[in-house]
Amino acid sequence: MTSLFTSPDAWAGGVYEISMEYRLLGSAIAAFKELWACPSLEGCFDDREREPRDQKKLSPDSVSPENKIYGVATLPNLKKVPCLSLLFDFNGASKWLQFFLPVSSLASAYLVGAFPFGDWSPDLKWQKEINAWLVDIGAHVFQKVPFEIALVGFEVELTDGSREKIQREGVPEERFDGLLLPGAAGLQFYPQTTPLFKIGQGRSPKNN
16 A cells, blocks of 8 residues: 555655735634645644554544644645645734645655755746645635735745735745735736755755
8 A cells, every 4th residue: 555644755855835824813723624625635634653544534623723734635646645734823923824745745746856956947847736736725725714925835934925015015026935915806826936045045944
């Protein structure tokens, strides 16, 4: 049988994610429930040391979204990979609902190369496909529980995401993370334009 949660590199290599900002904790919790109602996700599970088939699937109502909650994602190419969510209270001002795909598991479904290191282009086929898939998940959640802003990319910088700043200064031309912004015409996605790591600049990966 295929191992998902217990494969040696299942949770390694950093994470590719969508993170959605809410002002109210109640809204973020409601969004968590909508997230796990997405047709392409199977969850919730609370133990990443056991395969999904070896544990009971839990209702989103029965778990705390502020703990790491695990699941199985069916990607656009129909490959299945482990995933997880976490509700993060950022200094009390914002609540971020984060949904993660481990990069090493993505590498079992797509040719991601040395990402996020090495050569990068905004036209990477796998990244465009995963971006679109994550945007669809964001749109699913937004339809029931609208968010302020969502960030898409590799270990996104939550402190860089501010709807007020973007409304004041406009969408930046140089973007390490994709931006999913609500507007009068609905959600608009602005993809990454800049590689995460350049010689002498760029940000360092975080440990999740």
